[in-house]
Amino acid sequence: MSEMEKVYNPAEIxxxxxxxxxxxxxxxxxxxxQPFALVIPPPNVTGALHMGHALDETLQDILTRWHRLxxxxxxxxPGTDHAGIATQNVVERKFAQEGKSRQELGRxxxxxxxxxxxxxxxxxxxxxLRLLGASCDWRHERFTMDEGCSRAxxxxxxxxxxxxxxxxxxRIINWCPRCHTALSDVEVEYExxxxxxxxxxxHLADDAKKYLVVATxxxxxxxxxxxxxVHPADERYQDLIGKEVVLPLTDKKIPIIADEYVDxxxxxxxxxxxxxxxxxxxxxxxxxxxxVVVIMDTSGILNENAPLRYKGLDRFAARELAxxxxxxxxxxxxxxxxxxxxxxxxxxHSVLEPSLSPQWFVDMPKLAEPALAAVRSGKIKxxxxxxxxxxxxxxxxxxxxxxxxxxxxxxxxxxxxCECGEQLCSKDPPQKCPKCGSDKLRQxxxxxxxxxxxxxxxxxxxxxxxxxxxxxxxYPTALLVTGYDIITFWVSRMIALGLExxxxxxxxxxxxxxxxxxxxxxxxxxxxxxxxxxxxxxxxYGADALRFTLASxxxxxxxxxxxxxxxxxxxxxxxxxxxxxxxxxxxKLADNKFAAEKSLADxxxxxxxxxxxxxxxTALHNFYFGDMALKLYDFVWSEFCDWYIEMSKxxxxxxxxxxxxxxxLRLLHPLTPFITEEIWAKxxxxxxxxxxxxxxxxxxxxxxxxxxxxATVIEFIKAVRNIRAxxxxxxxxxxxxxxxxxxxxxxxxxxxxxxxxxxxxxxEKIDLVDKLAAKPRxxxxxxxxGAEVFVPLDNLIDLQAEIARLGKEKDKYQAEIDRVKRxxxxxxxxxxxxxxxxxxxKAKEKTYIEKFKIVEGQLKALTAD
RNA sequence: GGGCGUUUAGCUCAGCGGGAGAGCGCCUGCCUUACAAGCAGGAUGUCAGUGGUUCAAUCCCACUAACGCCCACCA
Numbered sequence: 001m002s003e004m005e006k007v008y009n010p011a012e013i014x015x016x017x018x019x020x021x022x023x024x025x026x027x028x029x030x031x032x033x034q035p036f037a038l039v040i041p042p043p044n045v046t047g048a049l050h051m052g053h054a055l056d057e058t059l060q061d062i063l064t065r066w067h068r069l070x071x072x073x074x075x076x077x078p079g080t081d082h083a084g085i086a087t088q089n090v091v092e093r094k095f096a097q098e099g100k101s102r103q104e105l106g107r108x109x110x111x112x113x114x115x116x117x118x119x120x121x122x123x124x125x126x127x128x129l130r131l132l133g134a135s136c137d138w139r140h141e142r143f144t145m146d147e148g149c150s151r152a153x154x155x156x157x158x159x160x161x162x163x164x165x166x167x168x169x170x171r172i173i174n175w176c177p178r179c180h181t182a183l184s185d186v187e188v189e190y191e192x193x194x195x196x197x198x199x200x201x202x203h204l205a206d207d208a209k210k211y212l213v214v215a216t217x218x219x220x221x222x223x224x225x226x227x228x229x230v231h232p233a234d235e236r237y238q239d240l241i242g243k244e245v246v247l248p249l250t251d252k253k254i255p256i257i258a259d260e261y262v263d264x265x266x267x268x269x270x271x272x273x274x275x276x277x278x279x280x281x282x283x284x285x286x287x288x289x290x291x292v293v294v295i296m297d298t299s300g301i302l303n304e305n306a307p308l309r310y311k312g313l314d315r316f317a318a319r320e321l322a323x324x325x326x327x328x329x330x331x332x333x334x335x336x337x338x339x340x341x342x343x344x345x346x347x348x349h350s351v352l353e354p355s356l357s358p359q360w361f362v363d364m365p366k367l368a369e370p371a372l373a374a375v376r377s378g379k380i381k382x383x384x385x386x387x388x389x390x391x392x393x394x395x396x397x398x399x400x401x402x403x404x405x406x407x408x409x410x411x412x413x414x415x416x417x418c419e420c421g422e423q424l425c426s427k428d429p430p431q432k433c434p435k436c437g438s439d440k441l442r443q444x445x446x447x448x449x450x451x452x453x454x455x456x457x458x459x460x461x462x463x464x465x466x467x468x469x470x471x472x473x474x475y476p477t478a479l480l481v482t483g484y485d486i487i488t489f490w491v492s493r494m495i496a497l498g499l500e501x502x503x504x505x506x507x508x509x510x511x512x513x514x515x516x517x518x519x520x521x522x523x524x525x526x527x528x529x530x531x532x533x534x535x536x537x538x539x540x541y542g543a544d545a546l547r548f549t550l551a552s553x554x555x556x557x558x559x560x561x562x563x564x565x566x567x568x569x570x571x572x573x574x575x576x577x578x579x580x581x582x583x584x585x586x587x588k589l590a591d592n593k594f595a596a597e598k599s600l601a602d603x604x605x606x607x608x609x610x611x612x613x614x615x616x617x618t619a620l621h622n623f624y625f626g627d628m629a630l631k632l633y634d635f636v637w638s639e640f641c642d643w644y645i646e647m648s649k650x651x652x653x654x655x656x657x658x659x660x661x662x663x664x665l666r667l668l669h670p671l672t673p674f675i676t677e678e679i680w681a682k683x684x685x686x687x688x689x690x691x692x693x694x695x696x697x698x699x700x701x702x703x704x705x706x707x708x709x710x711a712t713v714i715e716f717i718k719a720v721r722n723i724r725a726x727x728x729x730x731x732x733x734x735x736x737x738x739x740x741x742x743x744x745x746x747x748x749x750x751x752x753x754x755x756x757x758x759x760x761x762x763x764e765k766i767d768l769v770d771k772l773a774a775k776p777r778x779x780x781x782x783x784x785x786g787a788e789v790f791v792p793l794d795n796l797i798d799l800q801a802e803i804a805r806l807g808k809e810k811d812k813y814q815a816e817i818d819r820v821k822r823x824x825x826x827x828x829x830x831x832x833x834x835x836x837x838x839x840x841x842k843a844k845e846k847t848y849i850e851k852f853k854i855v856e857g858q859l860k861a862l863t864a865d
Numbered sequence: 866g867g868g869c870g871u872u873u874a875g876c877u878c879a880g881c882g883g884g885a886g887a888g889c890g891c892c893u894g895c896c897u898u899a900c901a902a903g904c905a906g907g908a909u910g911u912c913a914g915u916g917g918u919u920c921a922a923u924c925c926c927a928c929u930a931a932c933g934c935c936c937a938c939c940a
Binding site: 725 | 871878879884894906934
């Protein structure tokens with residue numbers, strides 16, 4: 001046992017304790033308990049800890065620490081993601097500041113620089129996770145581009161290639177003209193846009209006086225038009241199908257075709273077809289064997305396929321110029337306001353350009369069925385269950401997954417091309433072409449989507465492609481905790497690839513939580529400037545406070561969480577409360593004066609404590625983190641501190657006291673690991689709390705009779721306190737109380753609790769009587785279950801105030817009586833409600849009437865004076 | 866166009882068939898020797914609206930409204 005600082009200082013405690021855990025190997029799996037593994041959703045190596053991570057990691061750490069206390073063989077694998085585009089962007093930006101481009105550096109040199117950057121800054125996020133208290137096994141730490149993960153990536157790629165589940169093909173993909181790469185469908189963000197719908201005139205080739213009006217949101221793409229289309233059954237245009245129009249601003253002639261794709265109701269029912277720059281148009285073009293004219297380069301700059309005047313212009317400048325030109329030539333028919341959605345890059349928010357290009361794809365539709373079945377059958381469960389639907393919807397309509405990226409930082413595609421045209425896919429670089437024998441092989445320039453390696457994370461981190469002990473022991477992992485925003489990005493792909501390569505699910509449970517938002521409910525982002533930095537909060541209030549606060553906001557329904565600093569303050573205040581009650585414990589232990597036997601309060605708190613264990617267990621089993629936090633908050637503050645500790649000041653039973661307090665520390669440990677570890681040591685407990693054992697419910701300590709007795713005592717103390725406060729009795733002034741009881745039970749409880757009452761209600765003398773010759777005069781009055789309470793107030797009583805107070809009380813009882821009476825006189829209720837409910841209502845009626853009469857009597861007595 | 870969610874005290878949110886709750890804020894009184902980051906007491910709600918089911922609805926069902934999110938190739 002040792003001294004405790006008067007002031008709770010989380011910064012010092014947390015740093016020291018974490019270092020000790022890590023150095024002592026407390027995070028490593030221990031014992032021969034049931035394996036419990038989880039893999040961390042790898043944060044971006046370039047990143048800094050944000051609130052989303054803080055929440056994710058807190059929840060996972062709660063589960064990890066809980067299972068460790070339960071005695072499971074617990075492994076939490078940490079790691080970071082190379083985050084291809086994001087990292088490359090960051091490093092490129094750094095070079096741009098020095099006036100250098102990655103092209104100048106060259107691929108090899110650039111990648112070297114990214115690695116150097118990663119070595120320098122990659123530790124930031126993991127050190128921030130340590131600040132938070134994450135009890136991951138750092139000796140298992142992995143990086144998506146480390147040797148093992150890279151081998152796993154090549155293995156998976158080659159196997160899928162062999163099975164035809166990975167292939168190369170030309171498609172219209174989402175192209176980011178700023179990042180210069182293709183993106184997958186889920187990497188596109190859609191944004192509402194107040195745009196225009198421009199109506200353009202396309203004149204008929206054989207009759208310059210006539211024209212068709214074509215509606216478009218993207219006039220600059222008209223140079224890539226290779227047809228205009230109408231609906232085959234559209235009466236308006238029957239005679240025009242097969243004819244030609246002149247493409248505005250050019251002298252090109254393009255056909256008028258008929259295709260079902262066209263919606264007759266929309267605009268004029270005439271659509272320009274631009275196969276190279278629109279996915280739908282591309283399909284139409286294929287059906288009609290239209291030429292594909294690409295009019296932009298990879299930066300969105302118009303190329304030689306546009307008229308000379310436009311060549312070299314950015315797509316947005318080209319739009320402006322085209323509109324001016326069209327207007328001038330009288331080809332701009334009309335302009336409408338038009339609300340549509342534009343697609344943007346999820347990394348740099350540039351407007352994407354749908355572009356035709358050769359890319360690599362994973363045949364997700366083929367991998368989807370087993371992945372769907374695993375969830376449908378309940379093998380994998382979602383918490384809350386409703387998120388299954390998002391998974392099903394996405395997986396059922398899943399499309400080919402574009403996995404090639406035209407950047408440099410990432411896993412290079414393990415495919416080589418020979419000058420003879422042969423395409424070789426191999427885990428290791430091939431020396432010669434097996435077909436022509438040439439050694440002039442060129443590796444594919446592209447790298448893989450970052451999410452490709454993330455999808456392998458549950459087994460690549462455990463040793464795949466080798467058949468390791470870890471893989472055998474910990475796969476499938478226990479569960480995954482993540483926000484709903486990456487169900488499509490990550491969860492679905494892990495399930496699909498896990499099943500394909502391990503023939504088993506990657507995890508049994510998927511725990512989905514809401515997203516952190518600011519006080520107004522807006523998404524937190526750097527650009528909005530509303531992001532709250534968890535590291536700052538930890539510095540100011542401590543990791544325990546932040547963890548407690550985050551966990552307490554997680555609801556069973558998985559709603560988004562609005563974070564306000566005031567909530568973290570409340571969390572910190574709770575830590576402070578725990579800190580101070582620990583100081584009180586130490587003081588009392590140092591006094592070395594203990595009660596010989598358990599008191600009413602002891603038996604009461606032991607019973608309440610069993611229920612606290614039960615509630616905590618239930619909450620954790622269901623992943624109701626908020627419930628867990630709030631139930632413990634309530635038990636510790638409102639029951640243990642407010643009542644038990646206060647009562648124990650009269651005489652403390654050491655064993656009870658320590659049982660409950662040490663139990664509280666262990667129940668809280670998953671939520672607030674640092675403070676509980678610190679106090680655990682200060683109390684002189686053996687070992688560390690991180691490797692202690694989880695409290696078990698001892699049913700023999702449940703004691704409903706004592707709880708009922710305490711309830712009476714608490715009701716009484718509150719009644720007296722209320723009188724004192726309302727009647728302005730000076731806090732220091734002791735009062736005498738007369739209790740006229742009608743139930744022996746109540747009298748017994750109050751008699752047993754006499755000392756508590758004196759201590760907590762400021763009472764000196766307490767008279768328990770079952771008869772009263774005359775009711776005390778000049779006394780404030782209250783009624784509790786089974787007794788009437790009089791607090792004589794000498795001259796202090798304000799008669800009018802007391803009358804008002806009692807009148808209010810009388811009205812309250814009257815309302816209750818009315819309500820209960822309505823029920824009891826309802827024939828349907830008496831006939832159909834369960835007997836238990838009816839009895840309950842009858843009992844209520846009786847006590848309310850009793851109380852009402854007492855108050856009424858008292859009121860009459862006062863007003864008669 | 867589909868789907869999901871939310872609407873409860875001034876604010877943030879729990880509760881989800883039988884007496885409306887918490888934290889913060891507010892009012893009153895207290896430095897009571899663990900804690901003023903605290904203690905004690907108090908005020909505050911047509912539980913979004915309308916209908917239905919039920920003996921009984923904040924809770925279940927239907928519709929309506931407002932707000933928010935996700936998905937979808939309508940130029």
